Amino acid sequence: MNKFYLAISNRELRDYIAITFGLLCYAFGWAAFMLPYQVTTGGVTGIAAIIYYATGIEIQISYLIINSILLAVALKILGPKFSIKTIYAILVLTFFLWFFQNILKDDSGKLPQFLGVGQDFMACVIGASLLGFGVGIVFTNNGSTGGTDIIALIVNKYKDVTLGRMIMYCDIIIISSCYFIFHDWRRVVFGFVTLFIMSYIIDWLINSTRQSVQFLIFSRKHEEIAEAISNKVDRGVTLLDGKGWYSKQDIKVVVILAKKSQSLDIFRVVKDIDQNAFISQSNVVGVYGEGFDKLKIK
Structure with missing residues (x-):
């Protein structure tokens, strides 16, 4: 029996280490490539990025507040269905987003464009790859970052809409809304390119491990x-x-x-x-x- 519990503990520990590494890659992708070039994508992090571009409120603050509200609503409507790993991921990602922004900022307090001026699309590709890689690792180790998954579950309880379709609707609305900030359809296209690359890498990681x-x-x-x-x-x-x-x-x-x-x-x-x-x-x-x-x- 002791060996059984020890095996479970070791497996849980490996999950948390892998989830932490995945979140580290995800946060670095945002701080080094997405935010400096003002690229967004779907999910709660995408909403937080749009708020950051419009108001200057740092992304981790909006991310934590929105997820806290969603978790509170979800617990009331759906019950305690969310594991500790989801809460852990939200808190750790909030920290990493703050950490990488602070160490990467230059003397003027701005995030530098490492790839040079005008390299928005390349930053979009590299950033999306890091985001997809990070989220894929989180998913393959039984983790979740909450966000639009929670919205989809709430809507799915009352409406006959599949979870995948609801998440897709949320992402389309979030990415399209960045037009009202930039008034530039190119930014919207970059957002959908990011979403496509992320989805491809996440699927590849999940399928390759299974x-x-x-x-x-x-x-x-x-x-x-x-x-x-x-x-x-x-x-x-x-x-x-x-x-x-x-x-x-x-x-x-x-x-x-x-x-x-x-x-x-x-x-x-x-x-x-x-x-x-x-x-x-x-x-x-x-x-x-x-x-x-x-x-x-x-």
Whole structure:
């Protein structure tokens, strides 16, 4: 039992470390590239950026206030559905936004344009990449930054609108509203470019960490292979009864579901035991259960 709780504690600690690193990348992207070139995007951070461009109120202040209000409303309407990780992420991101702005400001108190004057689009691309990378790490480690996710959940409770569509509507409204600050449609386009790049990188990160494969291994040394994979690769193994139609001989089929990153280890284990083993590897769309993704049904 102590080992079980220790494993959970270690996993939680790794999650918090990864979430912190993701938020650090996200905040640095804003302070070094987005804010100096006055680029915005969706979400509560995008709203806070627009307020900053219009009034000079620092982004972390608006971000914290808006999220605090949303959390208070959500707790009243939806109940205590938000984990401690969400509150942790909001507080840590508020700190990092303040920290990076303060260390990057020049003597005049302004954020410098590191890429030079007129490099707005390049700053948009680099900043969006950092933002997407940071948020992707947060999401893959069971974290959340709150924001428009909370708005979407509240609306979804009363209206028949999917969460993804509601978040998209919020982002479109937020990005389009920056026209009233700059009166420049180019800024709106930059905002949507940022949103597109962020979405692409987030999807890539999430999908790359969740790719799974299935192995079918045909070998006379199936027991040795099953034992070695169970101990060395730490993956579950299933043995199925099979029969070769040509040879009319019975044989055991070793079935393994594993992360794609473990493929090479499995190949090495099998080939070390049986050079003549017949191996089939295929990608699977989704694997749900212990050791893989959680099955979530509404």
